[in-house]
Amino acid sequence: MTISTGALWxxxxxxxxxxxxxxxxxxxxxxxxxxxxLVAGGQQPTTxxxxxxxxxxxxxxxxxxxxxxxxxxxxTRAYPDALxxxxxxxxxxxxxxxxxxxPEMLKVATTLAMAELMxxxxxxxxxxxxxxxxxxxxxxxxxxxxxxxLGIRAMLTRGSMSLGEDDGGxxxxxxxxxxxxxxxxxxxxxxxYHQRGEGATVQIALAPCSPFSxxxxxxxxxxxxxxxxxVRLHTHLAETIDEETFCLQRxxxxxxxxxxxxxxxxxxxxxxxxxxxxxDEIKRLGxxxxxxxxxxxxxxxxxxxxxxxxxxxxxxxxxxLGVDGSASNDGSNMIxxxxxxxxxxxxxxxxSSVTHFDAYRWATEGxxxxxxxxxxxxxxxxxxxxxxxxxxxxxxxxxxxDPLAALLLCGAHKADxxxxxxxxxxxxxxxxxxxxxxxxxxHSQMAKRLAEKLKxxxxx
Ligand SMILES: [Zn+2]
Numbered sequence: 001m002t003i004s005t006g007a008l009w010x011x012x013x014x015x016x017x018x019x020x021x022x023x024x025x026x027x028x029x030x031x032x033x034x035x036x037x038l039v040a041g042g043q044q045p046t047t048x049x050x051x052x053x054x055x056x057x058x059x060x061x062x063x064x065x066x067x068x069x070x071x072x073x074x075x076t077r078a079y080p081d082a083l084x085x086x087x088x089x090x091x092x093x094x095x096x097x098x099x100x101x102x103p104e105m106l107k108v109a110t111t112l113a114m115a116e117l118m119x120x121x122x123x124x125x126x127x128x129x130x131x132x133x134x135x136x137x138x139x140x141x142x143x144x145x146x147x148x149x150l151g152i153r154a155m156l157t158r159g160s161m162s163l164g165e166d167d168g169g170x171x172x173x174x175x176x177x178x179x180x181x182x183x184x185x186x187x188x189x190x191x192x193y194h195q196r197g198e199g200a201t202v203q204i205a206l207a208p209c210s211p212f213s214x215x216x217x218x219x220x221x222x223x224x225x226x227x228x229x230x231v232r233l234h235t236h237l238a239e240t241i242d243e244e245t246f247c248l249q250r251x252x253x254x255x256x257x258x259x260x261x262x263x264x265x266x267x268x269x270x271x272x273x274x275x276x277x278x279x280d281e282i283k284r285l286g287x288x289x290x291x292x293x294x295x296x297x298x299x300x301x302x303x304x305x306x307x308x309x310x311x312x313x314x315x316x317x318x319x320x321l322g323v324d325g326s327a328s329n330d331g332s333n334m335i336x337x338x339x340x341x342x343x344x345x346x347x348x349x350x351x352s353s354v355t356h357f358d359a360y361r362w363a364t365e366g367x368x369x370x371x372x373x374x375x376x377x378x379x380x381x382x383x384x385x386x387x388x389x390x391x392x393x394x395x396x397x398x399x400x401x402d403p404l405a406a407l408l409l410c411g412a413h414k415a416d417x418x419x420x421x422x423x424x425x426x427x428x429x430x431x432x433x434x435x436x437x438x439x440x441x442x443h444s445q446m447a448k449r450l451a452e453k454l455k456x457x458x459x460x
Contacts, residue, residue, distance in 0.1 A: 006031075006049075006050045006051055007029065007030070007031040007036075007047065007048060007049040007050050007051065008029070008030045008031075008049060008050075008051045008052070008053060008422070009027055009028075009029050009030075009039070009045050009049045009051070009052045009053070010027045010028050010029075010030065010053045010055050010060065010387070010389075011026070011027045011039075011052050011053065011054055011055055011056075012025070012026060012027055012054070012055060012056050013025070013027055013055040013056070013058050013059065013060040013389075014055070014056060014057060014058055014059055014392070014403050015059045015060070015402075015403035015404045016028075016059070016060040016061075016379065017059075017060070017061045017062065017357075017360050017364070017379070017404060018038065018378075018379040018380070019038070019378060019379065019380045022038060023040040023041055024038045024039065024040070024379065025040065025041035026038075026039030026040050026041050026042065026043045026044075026045075027039045027045075027055060027060075028060075028379060028385075029045045029047045029049055030385040030419075030422050031047065031049075031422075032422065033199065033384060033385055033421035033422035033423075034382065034383065034384055034385055034421075034422070035379060035380065035381055035382065035383050035384075035385050036381060037381060038379070038380070038381060055389060057391050057392075057393065058389040058390060058391055058416065058417070059389070059390045059391075059392065059403045059404060059407050060379070060387060060388075060389050061121065061360065061364065061387070061388045061389075061390070061407075062364040062365070062376070062377055062378055062379050062383075062386060062387065062388070063121065063122065063123025063124065063364075063376065063377075063386035063387055063388050063418065063419070063420065064120070064121040064122045064123065064334040064335065064338070064363045064364065064367075064388055065122070065123065065124045065125070065320060065321075065363065065364060065367030065368055065370075065371065065376065065377060066117055066122050066124070066125040066126060066321070066322055066323055066332075066334055066337075066367070067126045067155075067270065067272075067291075067293040067320040067321065067322045067367045067370045067371055068126055068128060068234075068272040068293040068295055068322030068323075068324055069113060069117075069125060069126060069127050069128065069322060069323055069324065069325060069326075069332065070127065070128055070129065070130075070324070070325030070326070070327070071106070071109050071110040071112075071113035071114070071127045071129070071143070071325075071326075072098070072101055072105070072106050072109045072110075072129065072131060072325075073098075073109075073325035073326040073327040073328075074109045074112050074113045074116075074326040074332070074443065074447075075101075075105060075109050075443070075446060075447040075450050076094060076097055076098065076326075076327045076447070076450070076451075077326050077327060077330035077447075078330055079093075079094065079097065079327065079451075081093050082094050082327065085302075086240065086242070086302055086303055086304070087239060087240045087242060087243070087302050087304060088170065088212075088240070088242045090302060090327075090328070091170060091171075092170065094327060095170070095171050095172050095175060096172060096454055097450065097451065097454045098131055098175070099131075099133050099172055099174050099175050100133075100450050100453035100454060101131055101133060101136060101450065102135060102136070103135065103136060103138065103139065103142050104446070105446045105449075105450060106129070106136070106139055106142055106143065107142040107143070107145070107146055108439070108442050108443050108446055109443065109446070110127070110142070110143045110146040110147075111146045111149070111150065111439060112439055112440070112443045113125075113127075113326065113332045114146065114147065114150050114152050114154070115150065115431055115434060115436070115439065116331070116332035116333065117152070117323075117332050117333075117334055118150065118152055118415075118418055118425055118426055118431060119414055119415060119418075119426060119429065119430075119431065120332070120333040120334045120335045120336065120413065120414060120415060121334055121335050121388030121390065121415040121418060122152065122334045122388070122418075123152060123153060123376070123386040123387070123388065123418060123419070123420045123425070124152070124153040124154070124155070124367075124368075124371070124373070124376060124386065125152060125153070125154055125155070126154070126155035126156075126157060126205075126234070126293075126322070126371060127143065127154065127155070127156055127157065128157045128159050128207050128209075128234060128272070128325075129143065129156070129157065129158070129159050130159025130160055130161050130207065130208075130209040130213075131159075131161075131175060132160075132175075132177055132181075132185075133174055133175055134174075137185070140156055140158055140189050140193070140204070141189075141192075143156050144156065144193050144202055147201070147202055148201070148202070150425070150431065150434070151420055151423060151425045152420060152425060153200070153201050153202070153376070153386070153420060154201070154202055154203070155203045155204075155205055155232075155371050156189075156193070156202065156203070156204055156205075157204070157205040157206065157207035157234045158182075158185065158186045158189050158204060158205070158206055158207060159207040159208070159209050160177060160182040160186075160206075160207070160208045160209060160214060160218060160222070161175055161176045161177070161208075161209050161213040161214060162176050162177060162178070162179060162182060162208070162213075162214045162215050162217075162218045163176065163212070163213055163214050163215050164176040167215075168250065169212055169213050169214075170212045170213055171209075171213050176213075179215070179217055179218050179221060182208075182218055182221075182222075183218075183221055183222075183225060186204075186206050186222070186225055187225065187229075189204050190204050190225075190229045190231055194229070194231055196230075198375045198384070199375060199384055199421060200373075201421075203231070203232075203371075204231055205226075205231055205232040205233060205234050206222040206225060206226050206231060206232075206233055206234070207222075207233070207234040207235060208222055208235055209235065209236065210235060210236040210237070210239075210243065211235075211237070211243060211246060211247050211250075211251070211255065211258060212243060212246045212250075216251070216258075216261070216262050219235075219262035219263075219264060220262045220263055223262060223263040223264055223268075224263070226268055227268070232268055232269070232270065232371070232372050233264060233266075233268050233269045233270075234269070234270050234271075234272070235264070235269075235271060235272070236271070236272045236273060237255050237256075237259060237271040237272070237273065237274060238255045238256075238271070238273060238274050238275050238276040238277055239272070239273035239275060239276075239299075239304050240275075240276070240302070240304045240305070241276060241305075243255065243276075244276055254281070255276070255277075255281075256277065256281040256284060256285065259271075259290075260284075264290075265284065265285075265288045265290065266288055266289070266290070267288060267289030267290065267291075268372075269288075269290045269291065270290065270291030270292065270293060270318075270320075270370045270371070271290060271291070271292055271293065272293045272295060272322060272324065273292075273293070273294075273295055273298075273299065273304065273307065274292040274293070274294070274307055274312065275299060275304055275305040275306065275307045275308075276305060277308060277312075279311075282308060282311050282312055282315050282317075283315055285312065285315065285317050286312060286314070286315025286316035286317045287315070287316060289316060289317065289318070290317055291317065291318040291319070291320065291369065291370035291371075291372075292307065292309070292312050292317050292318070292319050292320070292370070293320050293321065293322040293367075293370055294307045294309050294319060294320070294321055294322070294341060294345075294362065295321070295322045295323070295324040295329075296321075296337065296340040296341045296343075296344040296345075297323065297324070297328075297329045297331075297336075297337060297340045298322075298323075298324035298325070298328040298329055299344070300340070300344065301328050301329065301330075302328055306344055306345075306347065306348045308348070309341075309345055309348075309362070310345070310348075310349050310353065310354070310358075313366075318366055318369035318370045319362050319366045319370070320362055320363070320366040320367030320368070320369070320370035320371070321334075321337055321338065321341055321362050321363045321366070321367055322337075323337045333413060334363065335388075335390070335407070335408075335412045335413060335414075335415070336411070336412075336413055337363070338359045338360065338362075338363045338408060339359070339408045339409075339411060339412075341359045341362055341363070342354060342355075342356060342358070342359035342408055345358070345359075356404060356405050356407075356408045356409070357404075359408060360404075360408075364377045364378065365377040365378050384420075384421055385419055385420075385421060385422040386419065386420050386421065387417075387418065387419040388415050388417075388418050388419075389415060389416050389417040389418070389419075390407055390412050390414075390415050390416060391416045392406060392407070392410075396410045396411055396412075397410045397412075414429055415429070416428065416429055
């Protein structure tokens with residue numbers, strides 16, 4: 001599904017977001033899937049190249065990296081009963097619907113969500129899949145297949161829920177698994193799919209869902225398993241005050257104390273949201289190097305709060321961006337999420353303290369660090385050739401002056417070209433070989449079927 005290239009000079013971009021202070025206005029040279037040379041303005045590459053791509057209409061960014069999503073939720077966007085609610089009632093409305101998920105639905109939802117991300121400039125996406133009702137035992141296997149077909153990189157997290165309603169948790173009992181089932185499947189997936197080292201395409205992480213849907217035992221067992229296999233840990237934390245209250249009542253401690261008590265306060269961990277931390281908690285998270293995935297749209301949609309992103313970064317915590325699941329966004333558009341981050345963070349820190357460069361950094365270098373990667377996220381020699389190219393020829397950009405600022409301020413929503421490891425994965429705003437209309441038709445039909453299942457009460 002990708003078009004291959006040899007040694008390629010991406011020449012004279014309109015603008016480029018590259019390593020600090022370097023003149024890269026002549027473009028970049030790519031060979032063997034990596035960036036091999038940065039070219040100064042008016043210069044020719046010193047590396048031999050056999051192809052040229054004229055980027056004079058393009059703003060070039062490192063490929064955007066999404067660090068938190070729930071791909072399956074694309075099937076339950078704008079669901080009437082879940083509208084206008086905050087996190088806990090929103091979740092309680094949707095859990096019974098989600099309990100009807102089937103393997104084919106997840107596969108199509110994964111393909112659609114990743115396609116959406118790719119068309120908005122994304123080259124690496126994390127998904128947090130924690131629903132394993134009966135019949136969904138091979139959920140992550142189906143996702144790996146979809147990732148490999150599209151050519152994007154993915155961090156697929158093996159989520160889990162082990163604390164059902166019967167035991168004081170939030171999710172329905174039919175959606176939770178035993179500790180043994182979770183650990184066995186996690187181990188199987190790591191052995192089978194986790195790639196290590198530079199240029200990895202598919203990686204696996206362990207991701208118990210949230211304090212209110214898993215037991216401390218599964219948190220501890222996951223941490224030990226991650227340590228033993230050298231993989232990353234992911235969960236939702238400090239998203240809402242309801243969650244903080246739940247932790248105080250059930251565990252007798254605040255969220256970060258809970259995190260520490262189960263062995264997760266480490267640089268192996270990244271957290272979705274990370275909103276309600278006090279000053280001391282920010283210091284501790286920073287010192288431990290815990291990554292934070294900021295999800296501005298989701299946080300606004302559910303009125304959860306505004307993450308203290310600048311303070312977390314200053315304390316030493318890597319900060320990246322995530323669109324979050326498509327029931328709380330309800331889109332999977334990365335470049336739009338960068339704009340949301342810029343504006344929401346300005347609301348907290350003021351307009352002179354948060355620039356478009358900050359927002360780009362979170363979506364690229366920051367997100368790469370959050371996922372534990374040092375081979376992507378920056379345009380520099382030796383890095384993987386993962387790029388997103390945008391044009392400014394729509395009406396919305398007309399009259400703009402600074403191209404890098406215009407891309408965000410005027411509201412870019414689609415990439416013209418995207419490259420992963422030197423291969424074009426998006427060409428002229430389309431994914432080569434993907435029948436988008438058919439995908440939408442299949443996906444819409446499955447979304448309807450999922451809703452019908454709940455209506456007819458055929459979900460166990
Ligand atoms: Zn989430």
